Amino acid sequence: MVETARRREIEDVASTLFHAHGYAGTSVRDIARALDIQGASLYAHVDSKHDVLWTIIDRTASRFEVAADTALEALRDGATAAERLETLVQAHVGVVTADIGRASVFVHEWRSLAPERRAEIAQRRDAYERRFRDVIAAGAIDGSCAAVDPVIAAAFILTALNGLVAWYHPDGRVGRSAIGDRYVELALRAVRRAASGGSTR
Amino acid sequence: MVETARRREIEDVASTLFHAHGYAGTSVRDIARALDIQGASLYAHVDSKHDVLWTIIDRTASRFEVAADTALEALRDGATAAERLETLVQAHVGVVTADIGRASVFVHEWRSLAPERRAEIAQRRDAYERRFRDVIAAGAIDGSCAAVDPVIAAAFILTALNGLVAWYHPDGRVGRSAIGDRYVELALRAVRRAASGGSTR
DNA sequence: CCTACCGATCGGTAGG
């Protein structure tokens, strides 16, 4: 499926509608109406409603994966595990706040995928989450993180960050980067070992 | 609407199905099938599909409210803000893990409520969240919490705890109370001021 | 709690 400008428009409005009403709660005609075309006309651009959902989720998964890899590669050698975790958290929050609609669909609507697609995404999500687990486990060894269960701590942090989609609005009273910074700080506090004698501010 | 045993059964299976497929993704006939009755027969017990959703959400909201109030009242006088926060977090996690289906519906499906009901729940959710904000703000004053933005910190903690519904299974490898304890610990670490010289384990 | 049925809406196709 080629990515035309119209196709991207369709995925934009579909993301917004899926975010607000869920995949099952959004009809093909709802999407078409937002584009000022007839419901049936949408099928000149997409194969099916599921095809739209899949493309949104697949591309958003890639954004998360690429952002995490890029962020880790930019780190200097010898960075502590806590520093690697901070980088991962920052990258994740950046992807979420850059496109709250697509992030929300990725987080909440993957259950609506067909079985094969859902299995693929479950696998990629697990591999993504493993980066967080591994770095938290490494932090318990190098001393930069507290001795917490890495599986539970990674789940806690990722669901906390994903919780942004439940309330974040790009035009709220606190700016995007400020919210991002505070979220990173809170997530890091949950697992980072406080430097002895350091400030808690 | 009287709460008969059958009525509770209906809300049990509806919670499970809404949790798995969403409100819009679950049909009245899906609920009926799980009860081995005809779709139309459900209307001998409920007024509408929306009525079922509303009852689940209304009662679950009450559980959270009552649990928080009860927990706070059981605290000794003179408890620090951080101790009050710990109590609130424990109560919240307890309600979530006691019935993951209902908690999930409460957290995710309130958008599907009719406008008036949705407004009422939005108000109650806000009042509930305010308890977390207030205690975090008090912690910045009495020194038991770090100087974080109470609005953002409360949102962070509550969405993190609610994130349990995304992955928690009552029969998983880690028991209910163990997961609860670790979630409480992680949430508290995010805002509690570390005792100077204290252990980070 | 059942059978029989209602109008509305669903995702999608045919043919232009």
Next chain:
DNA sequence: CCTACCGATCGGTAGG
């Protein structure tokens, strides 16, 4: 991208 249309399913009602 349109009109016209398809069978299936939706939430809900009537009458027992």
